[in-house]
Amino acid sequence: MALQIFNSLTRQKEPFVPLEEGKVKMYVCGPTVYNYIHIGNARPAIVYDTVRRYLIYRGFDVTYISNFTDVDDKLIRTAKELGEDVPQVAERFINAYFEDTGALGCLRADAHPRVTDHMEEIIEFIRVLEDKGYAYESEGDVYYRTRKFEGYGKLSHQSIDELKVGARIEAGDKKEDELDFTLWKAAKPGEIQWESPWGRGRPGWHIECSVMARTHLGDTLDIHAGGQDLTFPHHENEIAQSEALTEQTFARYWMHNGYINIENEKMSKSLGNFVLVHDILKQLDPMVLRFFMLSVHYRHPINFSQELVDDAAAGLERLQTACFNLRHRLGVSADMGKDTENWLKEIAGIRTEFTEAMDDDFNTAKAISSLFDLARLSNTYLKEEQTASEVLQKFLDLFEELSDVLGFSFGQEEELLDADIEALLEERVEARKNRNFQRADEIRDLLKEKNIVLEDTAQGTRWKRG
RNA sequence: GGCGGCAUAGCCAAGUGGUAAGGCGUGGGUCUGCAACACCCUUAUUCACCGGUUCGAAUCCGGUUGCCGCCUCCA
Numbered sequence: 001m002a003l004q005i006f007n008s009l010t011r012q013k014e015p016f017v018p019l020e021e022g023k024v025k026m027y028v029c030g031p032t033v034y035n036y037i038h039i040g041n042a043r044p045a046i047v048y049d050t051v052r053r054y055l056i057y058r059g060f061d062v063t064y065i066s067n068f069t070d071v072d073d074k075l076i077r078t079a080k081e082l083g084e085d086v087p088q089v090a091e092r093f094i095n096a097y098f099e100d101t102g103a104l105g106c107l108r109a110d111a112h113p114r115v116t117d118h119m120e121e122i123i124e125f126i127r128v129l130e131d132k133g134y135a136y137e138s139e140g141d142v143y144y145r146t147r148k149f150e151g152y153g154k155l156s157h158q159s160i161d162e163l164k165v166g167a168r169i170e171a172g173d174k175k176e177d178e179l180d181f182t183l184w185k186a187a188k189p190g191e192i193q194w195e196s197p198w199g200r201g202r203p204g205w206h207i208e209c210s211v212m213a214r215t216h217l218g219d220t221l222d223i224h225a226g227g228q229d230l231t232f233p234h235h236e237n238e239i240a241q242s243e244a245l246t247e248q249t250f251a252r253y254w255m256h257n258g259y260i261n262i263e264n265e266k267m268s269k270s271l272g273n274f275v276l277v278h279d280i281l282k283q284l285d286p287m288v289l290r291f292f293m294l295s296v297h298y299r300h301p302i303n304f305s306q307e308l309v310d311d312a313a314a315g316l317e318r319l320q321t322a323c324f325n326l327r328h329r330l331g332v333s334a335d336m337g338k339d340t341e342n343w344l345k346e347i348a349g350i351r352t353e354f355t356e357a358m359d360d361d362f363n364t365a366k367a368i369s370s371l372f373d374l375a376r377l378s379n380t381y382l383k384e385e386q387t388a389s390e391v392l393q394k395f396l397d398l399f400e401e402l403s404d405v406l407g408f409s410f411g412q413e414e415e416l417l418d419a420d421i422e423a424l425l426e427e428r429v430e431a432r433k434n435r436n437f438q439r440a441d442e443i444r445d446l447l448k449e450k451n452i453v454l455e456d457t458a459q460g461t462r463w464k465r466g
Numbered sequence: 467g468g469c470g471g472c473a474u475a476g477c478c479a480a481g482u483g484g485u486a487a488g489g490c491g492u493g494g495g496u497c498u499g500c501a502a503c504a505c506c507c508u509u510a511u512u513c514a515c516c517g518g519u520u521c522g523a524a525u526c527c528g529g530u531u532g533c534c535g536c537c538u539c540c541a
Contacts, residue, residue, distance in 0.1 A: 029541080373488080379505070380505070
């Protein structure tokens with residue numbers, strides 16, 4: 001079964017066939033960097049990072065581009081409020097973005113282009129649109145002549161007239177048609193601005209993605225992705241701009257992830273329930289947040305609440321414990337297992353299960369259930385009195401292989417204990433041997449206070465950080 | 467008004483024609499000196515409701531109800 005992707009353009013799953021065999025050009029709309037990212041921004045970051053990892057796992061050569069919108073109205077406003085200039089604000093939140101998404105296990109894109117580094121290309125792009133009759137200047141602004149683009153509405157599946165019903169009509173509008181959107185915006189005095197054929201100004205909202213995608217990936221992308229809310233108008237407008245200019249298909253597969261609600265409510269500024277990744281990670285293991293995000297299919301809405309996060313943490317811990325227990329056993333027991341072939345076959349079967357889930361439009365929820373199957377299987381194996389190192393190692397390898405695709409890391413740093421704690425551990429072994437359970441329990445309690453949890457097994461006592 | 471989505475156990479969540487994955491939680495049991503970890507069993511004769519198609523539907527069709535999103539800045 002081939003990899004299938006749900007394409008927003010056709011509203012159905014399609015076999016994924018990149019334009020150039022073996023190579024994938026992927027563009028993900030990045031944030032406007034006027035604040036720390038919230039968990040709604042974290043979802044696409046995590047989801048498409050996982051898509052990318054899986055494509056790589058499947059053997060594709062992926063070029064992954066994700067932009068920063070580092071100039072726009074919100075940035076200008078924020079800079080004003082903070083008494084800084086726009087580049088300063090952008091720089092700070094770009095750094096914060098890397099810090100936050102890095103903690104969440106997201107790999108760096110092959111490039112993170114910024115709007116302000118592409119002014120020449122943007123101006124040139126608009127100029128060509130103007131030449132072709134798709135753009136017109138009006139009092140220093142430049143607008144896109146929406147009605148001229150035949151396919152307008154094909155992504156959001158709306159006809160232009162349906163869209164028009166909902167369009168806002170502003171008094172004294174400089175546009176020819178209320179559906180026309182801004183390509184270039186004349187600057188007000190004091191605002192950040194660039195020289196252009198239409199006077200000093202800055203780019204409109206949608207043009208930057210068309211330009212940066214083309215600059216870094218060429219005329220046709222394999223995958224263009226972003227949040228569901230970007231479908232209209234952002235992505236619709238990108239298509240109009242790019243396809244008017246190049247007369248080529250802009251993106252072949254469009255992916256859109258669902259929203260996040262907070263405690264069953266839409267996250268919004270007015271409700272005051274914005275959850276910033278920067279804040280939540282102070283009290284939440286980033287891997288738990290990632291696990292939580294991937295435990296629901298990316299196109300479905302997801303509800304964020306303390307209770308659900310706690311559930312996710314418990315689930316993730318089960319997987320971590322399974323790995324931990326495998327490592328302990330690998331370190332202490334002899335290499336003597338039976339039925340090795342059968343176990344190896346079962347392990348391999350789980351890889352297939354996982355791949356089939358991911359092939360089906362990146363069904364990470366189902367893929368995660370394969371990890372749980374793997375945990376159950378390995379835990380069952382650990383009940384055997386005799387184990388084979390080869391099998392234990394294969395279990396660990398598959399855990400690592402699959403969790404790496406999902407971007408989880410089950411930390412395994414070899415830690416050393418202080419000498420006095422080692423001494424207590426040894427004393428406890430003696431005490432238990434002598435059936436001095438009172439002393440043994442005393443030591444266990446003592447270490448628990450130091451956040452070291454002891455577990456007695458048939459293969460000796462193991463410890464972990466609580 | 468237009469376009470679209472969702473409704474599966476206490477909670478979360480897969481599942482798009484073949485007789486309900488998985489996780490968390492619950493209850494019982496096994497293991498253990500006691501724990502912990504783990505394992506086994508338990509928790510939906512049923513998938514919002516009503517019709518229809520079919521040998522067979524959570525899955526397809528029609529209708530009803532409820533919730534949500536987009537059409538306006540937004541991941």
